[in-house]
Amino acid sequence: MIRHFKIWVLLLGFSLAALIIYFAGSLFVSGCSYRNNCIDGGRAQAVHTPISTLIPATLQSNIAGSSYSPSPDNCTVDAETLLSAWVSSGYSENQPYPFTDLNNVACEATFADVLPLFTQSNLWYPGALACTSCHNADLSTAASAQLDLGSYNGVVAGSHRPPGSSAGVDILSAGNWQQSRLNLVLFANRQMPYGLPPNVEAASGPTISAGIPVSIADATPTEIPSGEDIARPSNPGDAGDAVNITGDPTVGKQVYVDVCEMCHGPEGIGNVLNPGTGDGTVPPLNPIDSTLVSSDYKIYAYNIDLFIQNGSAPEGPSPALLMPPWGAQNGMTQQQIADVIAYLISLNK
Numbered sequence: 104m105i106r107h108f109k110i111w112v113l114l115l116g117f118s119l120a121a122l123i124i125y126f127a128g129s130l131f132v133s134g135c136s137y138r139n140n141c142i143d144g145g146r147a148q149a150v151h152t153p154i155s156t157l158i159p160a161t162l163q164s165n166i167a168g169s170s171y172s173p174s175p176d177n178c179t180v181d182a183e184t185l186l187s188a189w190v191s192s193g194y195s196e197n198q199p200y201p202f203t204d205l206n207n208v209a210c211e212a213t214f215a216d217v218l219p220l221f222t223q224s225n226l227w228y229p230g231a232l233a234c235t236s237c238h239n240a241d242l243s244t245a246a247s248a249q250l251d252l253g254s255y256n257g258v259v260a261g262s263h264r265p266p267g268s269s270a271g272v273d274i275l276s277a278g279n280w281q282q283s284r285l286n287l288v289l290f291a292n293r294q295m296p297y298g299l300p301p302n303v304e305a306a307s308g309p310t311i312s313a314g315i316p317v318s319i320a321d322a323t324p325t326e327i328p329s330g331e332d333i334a335r336p337s338n339p340g341d342a343g344d345a346v347n348i349t350g351d352p353t354v355g356k357q358v359y360v361d362v363c364e365m366c367h368g369p370e371g372i373g374n375v376l377n378p379g380t381g382d383g384t385v386p387p388l389n390p391i392d393s394t395l396v397s398s399d400y401k402i403y404a405y406n407i408d409l410f411i412q413n414g415s416a417p418e419g420p421s422p423a424l425l426m427p428p429w430g431a432q433n434g435m436t437q438q439q440i441a442d443v444i445a446y447l448i449s450l451n452k
Contacts, residue, residue: 176315180205180210180310180313181307185212186286188212189212190275190276190285193278194214194278196255197213199211205310209318210316212313215438215441216349221252222234228309234295239253242264249262262274314349315401340412343437345430345441346408348438350404352446355439355446363388366424370450371389371450373388378423389450391447395407412428412440
């Protein structure tokens with residue numbers, strides 16, 4: 104009996120082994136024919152294709168105040184033209200510099216027009232990180248090449264700058280654009296921005312709206328058509344550089360909250376008491392004095408700028424609140440003034 108049991112166990116083992124070999128052979132033959140590889144078999148080959156339906160990610164800017172809101176009056180220019188003109192003109196922070204845009208229009212811009220090229224994500228190509236994602240003010244640990252592209256001082260200070268030092272390797276080549284490290288990396292070698300897909304942009308970089316035509320910049324402020332005198336501050340003085348700078352209303356809103364709201368009220372609606380003046384209140388900025396308004400943005404900005412730059416004392420025997428000369432006393436930078444002007448104009452549209 105024991106002998107017969109052993110025989111049945113051996114037969115069962117051989118049968119299972121044969122069954123497994125048969126099953127495996129059947130799979131091979133059905134998938135690969137009778138050849139020794141599946142490439143020649145009758146099985147369809149897998150073809151890997153890119154997924155064309157994925158939507159490129161949109162990224163937020165990496166520093167506060169870097170949102171870019173072009174005006175309808177802006178010129179159309181590629182990044183290389185804008186940067187090369189700025190560097191070649193001496194790379195000033197506030198002084199306008201000339202360039203010719205893609206429509207062959209004579210234009211001018213300031214560093215405020217250049218900065219979004221470094222701080223705006225999705226600009227160089229869809230899904231692109233802002234340059235400041237890698238090149239930022241954290242020189243001790245995070246900034247690639249110890250380079251800060253988030254501010255004028257950071258750009259001018261250069262790369263490989265030790266923390267606490269005011270200067271590193273000059274990336275602007277003292278105004279020689281063709282020899283500058285910035286030109287070499289961005290355009291000559293097309294090494295950056297990081298992850299730039301082949302042929303996604305022209306060799307000259309993205310096309311953006313920046314600067315304004317010289318014809319607008321050189322517009323001379325005049326009296327309003329009705330002949331009514333335009334309101335002017337009591338303090339003498341001319342407009343400042345802010346009228347030549349492209350303002351950002353989004354940034355200007357925060358500057359307004361920090362500096363102006365206490366006297367002119369939320370969103371400029373006024374109703375702030377000012378004892379000792381003719382009507383007892385601070386003038387509202389929303390709506391703003393109608394004589395300051397102009398369809399020409401340059402004139403509109405000029406009219407507002409005179410008050411912010413030079414300050415003014417309202418009519419009345421002893422006003423408790425006076426408009427400080429924010430520009431003349433460097434209480435606000437010219438960029439901040441330009442941003443506030445842009446914000447006030449946006450409130451009155």
